Amino acid sequence: MKPVIGLEVHVELKTKSKMFCRCSADYFGKKPNTHTCPVCLGLPGALPVPNKKAIEWCVMLGMALNCDIPQFSKFDRKNYFYPDLAKGYQISQYDEPFCLKGSIKLDSGKKIGITRVHMEEDTGKLIHETTEGEDVTLIDFNRSGVPLVEIVTDPDFDNAKNVLDYLKKLQQIARYLNISNADMEKGDMRLEPNISISTNGELPDYKVEVKNINSFRFVEKSIEYEIERQTNLIKESVKPTQETRGWNQAKQKTVTQRIKEESSDYRYFPEPDIPPIRWTKSQISNLKSQIGELPEEKLKKFKENYKLSDYDAEILTREVIQADYFEETVILGKKYGLTPKQIANAIINRRVDLEKILPAKLIEMIISAGKTDKVNDETLRKVIKEVLEDNPKIAQDYKKGKNSVIQFAIGQVMYIIRKKIDTEILRKLIMEELK
Amino acid sequence: MSLNTLSIKKAREGLSKRQFSSVELVRACISKIKERKNLNAFITVCEKEALEKARQSDKKIKDRIDLPLLGIPISLKDIYLTKGIRTTAGSKVLDDYIPQYNATVVKKLEDVGAIIIGKTNCDAWAHGSSGENSDYGHTKNPWSEAHVPGGSSSGSAVSVAAKMSFASMGSDTGGSIRLPASFCDVVGLKPTYGRVSRYGIVAMASSLDSIGHFTKNTDDSALMLSVTAGKDLNDSTMPSKNVESYESYLRRGVKGVKIGIPKEYFALGLDKRIKDNVIKSVKSLEKEGAKIESISLPNTEYATACYYIIQPAEVSSNLARYDGIRYGSARQNFGDEAKRRIMLGTYVLSSGYYDAYYKRAMQVRTLIKKDFDEAFKKVDVIITPVSPTLAWKLGEKTSDPLLMYLSDIYTVTANLAGIPGLSVPIGFIDDLPVGMQILGPQFSEGKLFQVGKAWENINL
16 A cells, blocks of 8 residues: 655745735735735726736746746636635636646655646635624635745655655745745645555545645644555545545644535636736746756755765755855855855854854954964963863873863863963873873 | 707817806706606716716816816716716616726726716626616617617617717627617727726626727717727736827728628628618718628628627626625626526536537637638728617517527627727618628727718718
């Protein structure tokens, strides 16, 4: 029995304005229904005007995921009723999305196929609360029309660890492209895995969609729970039901939300209010040129060009801001004879606040930390002798092979002299004295 | 001569020469609306607001401010969103809906000084060919009150025909301007798709909706288009195409203009008297130097079937927002025709049926468009009847929706192809008005005015 997992991930873009109107897309924590207009409220007569930047970002994300970018694309209407859906349909893409057939390589070396990357709009938000003793549902349309990119993978995963690795990579790429904060806790990145168990190596004829996974911490737990649940059912010769389940964090399990008898009929048809998009070759190549170095390239470069260890390179490339900061500092540091390794150590060990300490300041700090006071050997020997006499245990321990006592002796000497001395010189002198 | 019978052009001249005031124009229109209240042309009359605007206009005229429509009372089909003025779309679903914003066209008209005198009656959601689908009662034909005025822009056509307003804005998705124009003896223009902004006008079928107007003559039609046309950043289906000086076409005459007569539009089912009238009109244009050519638009016979798949599909989606949650009333308030189109549209878009209906219809639509492309390689304009029959009696077709749909067979093609069409009056048969339709390639409105004006000049 082998788990078969495919993923649908929604990434909210951080464009200034919404997908089809000029309202601010920055809705998080804002007073309800203050970022709205006739378009995102779905008022009579209102028409959508697509956000060019959002479309470009969607295509760039597709390119970063090695997708084909068809020259022709269009928007479609996905018709369904829900109170948070202002127009009674969502503008999305059906059969001709912006990006098709991509792939991404995981750390394990496994390649995950990207089925498609398409553009759509977010919905409003329902808030259930009790007002004046009455249970009411309120609607906040601030989120209505915020640009969303949906990334769909092929059913290529067979374990939760790989899913987590994929998500982290996707998040990292979105941040490198600077198109989304991709913060799961804030809902910028939403994940819906489809999980089923194959008993014969073929694709199963059912799948279970899991929702409400709103944190990286729950990804593994919820998927592992679901795999176990379905495996147990199959062992008892029960076929799992095709349904949508939700992750319940308090109970640490998935629970049935909605049982789908068959797939919903969204009555997709081409959005008549938006003309189709035809890319020219130069537009595509122009977008491609706007993509900077992606995490994978940066990692390779850090290891090969800067001779960093896998560990250091991985840490430094995790966030694009840190990677850029490092590279900027390396260029500056070269003039002062600092090696990339010294700079990497400084950034990693000191946990530098990148926003407060500019690269030039960091270099200053590294250099001054390296400076030592000059004290002649005669004086040093005198102090070393004093320290060894006052602490006979040092010599005893050293003879027993405890080399770590040298570090203690160095500290004692520095303490008495009250100066910064090159530790290598001190170590040498102390060892000579101990012989 | 009553002031309300003047053309816009004449009224503007009189206003700037201070022969009469805008207040007098508004009063003349209002008194006509009251006098012929039984025609039921208006859903909302803005008497107080219009008079106030007229007073302000008179001040501006006194200050020698010159704007194309300054002080001219016009009416709007009740699907144009007007900030602060109730907009019902002829349906009880929006009975108490007061818009928070103005349609782009409304803003444009107000910017050039037009005065909104009221909102006109129409088939609910612009669904209909007779005006009888309005939840606010049917509109009557001013020439014969037992007959329909044509729809769906019924009140708009009547308001101009009965001299209640100098011009009226309507909408044409399958003939809703041209048909009532021909039934009411006024000039009706359906512009090229994308020539006039759709923003702020209750959508019927988004890929077919054309925003046009009714006027007393061709000169006024050209003037109205020159102020309503042009790029609107709120409507992404509008190409950035310059608005021509339509007035310059009006004096060109028809010498050398090639007019195509498509045989499919003069075939079985057309009232012979209408056929004879249209042919007679074409002959008189020929005398003025036009060249007449017989042409064929072979896919015409599929147009109505194609239209009645695409249009309801879009309708079913466009009406989904009227869920009664944020504004308006619940969906059970939709009338029979809206329900019929919602069901029809939902059906043709359903999985398993999409390919057989919607997709097929879109392919046919391309063929119809190609027919016109081919035809316009040979001729400048095409002339056809507007309707196969004269205005029918009220109630005559209400029990047979299919019969009602067939009254649009000569008009739906222009919507499917996105081309402009002008309906001009060509006389009366049995005391009922008849019109003919002049079609041209996309963005050839100037040419249509040229031919329309030449026809008017013959009949002076």
